[in-house]
Amino acid sequence: MTHTQHRWGMAIDLDRCTGCAACVVACHAENNLPVSTPELAAEGRTAHWIRIDRYYQGEFPDVKVKYMPVLCQQCDEAPCEPVCPVYATYHNPEGLNVQVYNRCVGTFYCANNCPYTVRYFNWFAPQWPEPLPLQHNPDVAIxxxxxxxxxxxxIQRIKRSKEDAAQEGRPLADGEVRPACVQSCPAEAMVFGDLNDPESKVSRLAGNGRATKLLEELGTKPKVFYLHKAT
Amino acid sequence: MYLIAEFREKDTVAAAIRLLRAGGIAPADLDVFSEEPIDLPRGVLERPSRMSLVSVSGAILFGALATAFIWWTQNDYRLVTGGMPVFSFWATGVITFEMTMLGAIVGTFGWFLWESGLLRKRDRNAPVPTVDPGAMCLRVRCRGNDIAGALDALRRAGAGDVQREGEV
Amino acid sequence: MATAPDLLPYDRIRADLFRPLSRVSRRYMLATLIFFLVGAAGLVAWGFQLRRGMGVTGLQRPVFWGVYIVDFVFWIGISHAGTLISAILRLTDAAWRKPVTRAAEAITVFALMIGGMFPIIHLGRAWLFYWLLPYPNSRLLWPNFRSPLLWDLTAIVTYVTGSVIYLYLPLIPDMAQLAEHNTPWRRRLYGALSLGWTGSDREWHALERAMKLMACVILAVAVSVHTVVAWDFAMALAPMWHSTIFGPYFVAGAIFSGIAALIVAMGILRKVLHLESYLTRRHFDRLAKLLLLMSLLWLYFTMAENLTVWYGNEPKEMAVFGARTRGAYAPWFWTTVFLNFVVPFVLLGIRRLRTIAGATIASASVLTGMWIERFIIVVPTLANPRLPSASSFYRPTWVEAAITVATFAAMAMLFMIFAKLFPMIAVWEFQPHPQEDD
Amino acid sequence: MVARAAAAPSVQPIAYSHKQHLALGLECLDCHSSADTSAAATLPSVRKCMLCHAKVAASNPEIRKLAAFAANHREIPWQRVYGFPPEALVKFPHAPHVRASIACDRCHGDMTKATTAELQVKHTMGTCLGCHRQYKATEDCAACHY
Known part of the structure; x- marks a missing residue:
């Protein structure tokens, strides 16, 4: 069995995105994100690992809306990493920008230094009203x-797929790993895959002329590619 | 034995020390006691000090150790940094600087304790004069045959009151 | 002008400066008790925060740093009262400094102790703060020395060590004198702390040499400490934080607020301990001029910071600039300008107003202004991140307010206890001989 | 907490002896049958026990307890000895370790001498990392913490 070093990346086709937020819901369910109340939401205590940013163009009623799902861009040169004093956030060999909850002491520095504002803090110990605790994903930490x-x-799905492939003694196929957001997107706007494999769908999309990176000018080298609207 | 002479003026102390040293008493046997620091003229009672050297050495030592420690820890458990260096001198230079300064501080303070004699084993039997505010006391340690000469020197310099303490 | 201290007889200096140590009045006890209770209330608030979680603060995404970090920067700034002022004045041999230095050095130590607590209070899991220290562990994991927070940690450790020694060294001769005639427990305390100081010329030589060296080192450390505090912000990619000017800007601000704290402390000490003939109008006048200079320097830096951003007109930075000068945080920004520039400029610039009272009022104004200035630096940047959809507004809660107030009470309490244990003016530095002149 | 409660051998509902079964030639995987294919090693169902014990040593008082569980269609409430509490935020999959030919006793001690299940090896992060270093396995934090 040859060990291939993966480098995970994602492409999001903004031309296909309808802003339906199915990815947001799927992410909540998959990753054991706590649910919020209106009061807590008003205090800014909500957390969504993926959010839909909306950009409006024009004056009412002639308004165009652009939707943009924003998740952790898994930067190669992530600004959040060097500032963490305890190495709670670092790069893993597969190019993921990892957050180790065990090690985190909560200095907030990583979140301040993230230009995409995609880091979320557990302000309180998370709580779920009954019977929601029964639907917790056992593969994801609370x-x-x-x-x-x-x-x-x-990452739990990446691990699961790699484990399945290893058990069957075969290489991981392109498109086999599907994060919850990718799996749930009805418009198939999101594609996930290995950027080290030049034949993978995500690699081909990343090379597409429409592909850009968010706040690319900051030099963070994100691994999420946005395919811009063909106008 | 010890001779203790009380003085009121800085100049008379200086004169007494000059006379005593001319009479063959080593500077190590002389101590001036006062309630505030006194600046004697150059060449009267110089105490060579290595404090600056110790301070600089402490600084270099701490700085070097800190840098070595950082290099070792960063390389001992190598984490992938996604293109950024594992060990970067410039990114840890502040720590090197602070540790350098800490070395200087520790060196200075440690050497102060040593050189002032506060921590060193001192002659516990040596008498410590009680100094009146504004006055100065000169303590002379001398052996049998020097006593007469020293007494004479102190009187000539203008010491008010000379006491003898300790055995001959 | 009054050169009274130089002419005062030595016995009287000793009596005047040692007197406050031997008497504990009812009013003193009451004041200390009140400060203690306010401080304890802050501890209760912190306990509440530890129990419930950081959600009891007003922090919210994306404003992850708030009042606690403001307090941290503020107190570290105050700590520059001592070392910088006393070290600069010591190195330049300014004789008028003598009655001022002890108070300044004490402020430094206490402000550092208080300021150093805030990074811990601010942690999401404060009980794990020791993970920032490099200690051997079974996980073989060490802290990340590239993080500016580790820079902070080492800088503050060095600064605390240095300033405690810097306060302690000139206290030794005073404590040796205090050990002579005193109540038994005090004799034991001062005797142990003065390490058997006899007042020999060897000891004096070593002390003076050590103080010279320490003054040089502490100066470099003090500058670096506040530069590093500034770099906590400047190293981040956030708009208007990522600025080259922040290092010197923060150092200047720290000296500014440090002098103000010193003047306020002196104003109070003078009244309470009856040190009118030691802390004279001359001292206030000189410190007031220094404060005025720093006020102008502050204005210069603030101009330099904001004008370059405004002229450059970069959208992300303009969002922060707008929030500061025209938007939600504008009232605070303009209050800062008023308190940090207008008030001191008028009170200290006009000679007739530059009295002891005038200087104290201007200093109190500067202290308030500098706290708000730190707020203006920390919060608007975070509230206006690069992706505008995440923008937010920050409002502190009672927990943050309680802890902030408590630290001021703690400072007062520590200072009062210190004033009862040690003479607030270095007795031995007063040479009663008239030949000394400045 | 789990580990401490189980440390005393008497808390297990049935005094099962690992020593006795291993001496008869049984393998770990015969009962903990998922250890080589999934994350959890799994405990055998009471029906699996009864495959043998319907006949073998049926008069033993402990086996009678077993038979009672089986008759009532209830599983035996074994007390878990190894494992990480949820707040430890650790994921441990058995299968990759079995695939890498790490012997069971490396982490569970010598069960041929053990009677009732007991915590023999204490698992800390140091234990895991020591072994991972020795075998040049991954030292990526996210290998276990996610």
């Missing part, structure tokens, strides 16, 4: 209060 968290590219 984060304690006081730690930072963010999109993991559904």
């Amino acid at each position: 984060r304690p209060g006081g730690v930072m968290e963010k999109c993991t590219f559904c």
Whole structure:
């Protein structure tokens, strides 16, 4: 069995995105994100590892809306990493920007230094009204209060797929790993895959002329590619 | 034995020390006691000090150790940094600087305790004069045959009151 | 002008400066008790925060740093009262500094102790703060020395060590004198702390040499400490934080608020301990001029910071600039300008107003202004991140307010206890001989 | 907490002896049958026990307890000995370790001498990392913490 070093990436086709937020809901369910109340939401205590940013063009009633799902961009040169004093956030060999909840002491520095504002903090110990605790995903940690968290590219699904492939003694196929957001997108706007494999769908989309990166000018080298609207 | 002479003026102390040293008493046997620091003229009672050297050495030592420690820890458990260096001198230079300064502080303070004699084993039997505010006391340690000469020197310099303490 | 201290007889200096140590009045006890209770209330608030979680603060995404970080920067700034002022004045041999230095050095130590607590209060899991220290562990994991927070940690450790020694060294001769005639427990305390100081010329030589060296080192450390505090912000990619000017800007601001704190402390000490003949109008006048200079320097830096942003007109930075000068945080920004520039400029610039009272009022104004200035630096940047959809507004809660107030009470309490244990003016530095002149 | 409660051998509902079964030639995987294919090693169902014990040593008082569970269609409430509490935020999959030919006793001690299940090896992060270093396995934090 040859060991291939993966480098995970994602492409999001903004031409296909309808802003339906199915990815947001799927992410909540998959990754054990706590549910919020209106009062807590008003205090800014909500967390969504993926959010839909809306950009409006024009004056009412002639308004065009652009939707943009924003998740952790898994930057190659992530600004959040060097500032963490305890190495709670670092790069893993597969190019993921990992957040280790065990190690996090909650200095908030990573979140301040994230230009995409995609890091979320557990302001309180998370709580779910009954019977929601029964639907917790056992493959994902229940984060304690006081730690930072963010999109993991559904690392538990990556692990599961790699494990399945290893058990069957075959290489991982392109498109086999599907994060919850990708799986749930009705418009199939999101594609996930291995950027090290030049034949993978995501690699081909990343090379597409429409592909751009968010706040690319900051030099963070994100691994999420946005395919802009063909106008 | 010890001779203790009380003085009121800085100049008379200086004169007494000059006379005593001319009479063959080593500077190590002389101590001036006062309630505030006194500046004697150059060449009267110089105490060579290595404090600056110790301070600089402490600084270099701490700085070097800190840098070595950082290099070792960052390389001991190598984490992938996604293109950024594992060990970067510039990114840890502040720590090197602070530790350098800490070395200087520790060196200075440690050497102060040593050189002032506060921590060193001192002659516990040596008498410590009680100094009146504004006055100065000169303590002379001398052996049998020097006593007469020293007494004479102190009187000539203008010491008010000379006491003898300790055995001959 | 009054050169009274130089002419005062030595016995009287000793009596005047040692007197406050031997008497504990009812009013003193009451004031200390009140400060203690306010401080304890802050601890209760912190306990509440530890129990419930950081959600009891007003922090919210994306404003992850708030009042606690403001307090941290503020107190570290105050700590520059001592070392910088006393070290600069010591190195330049300014004789008028003598009655001022002890108070300044004490402020430094206490402000650092208080300021150093805030990064811990601010942690999401404060009980794990020791993970920032490099200690051997079974996980073989060490802290990340590239993080500016580790820079902060080492800088503050060095600064605390240095300033405690810097306060302690000139206290030794005073404590040796205090050990002579005193109540038994005090004799034991001062005797142990003065390490058997006899007042020999060897000891004096070593002390003076050590103080010279320490003054040089502490100066470099003090500048670096506040530069590093500034770099906590400047190293981040956030708009208007990522600025080259922040290092010197923060150092200047720290000296500014440090002098103000010193003048306020002196104003109070003078009244309470009856040190009118030691802390004279001359001292206030000189410090007031220094404060005025720093006020102008502050204005210069603030102009330099904001004008370059405004002229450059970069959208992300303009969002922050707008929030500061025209938007939600504008009242605070303009209050800062008023308190930090207009008030001191008028009170200290006009000679007739530059009295002891005038200087104290201007200093109190500067202290308030500098706290708000730190707020203006920390919050609007975070509230206006690069992706505008995440923008937000920050409003502190009672927990943050309680802890902030408590630290001021703690400072007062520590200072009062210190004033009862040690003479607030270095007795031995007063040479009663008239040959000394400045 | 789980580990401490189970440390005393008497808390298990049935005094099962690992020593006795292993001496008869049984393998770990015969009962903990998922250890080589999934994350959890799994405990055998009471029906699996009864495959043998319907006949073998049926008069033993402990086996009678077993038979009672089986007759009532209830599983035996074994007390878990190994495992990480949820707040430890650790994921441990058995299968990759079995695939890498790590012997069971490396983490569970010598069960041929053990009677009732007991915590023999204490698992800390140091234990895991020591072994991972020795076998040049991954030292990526996200290998276990996610």
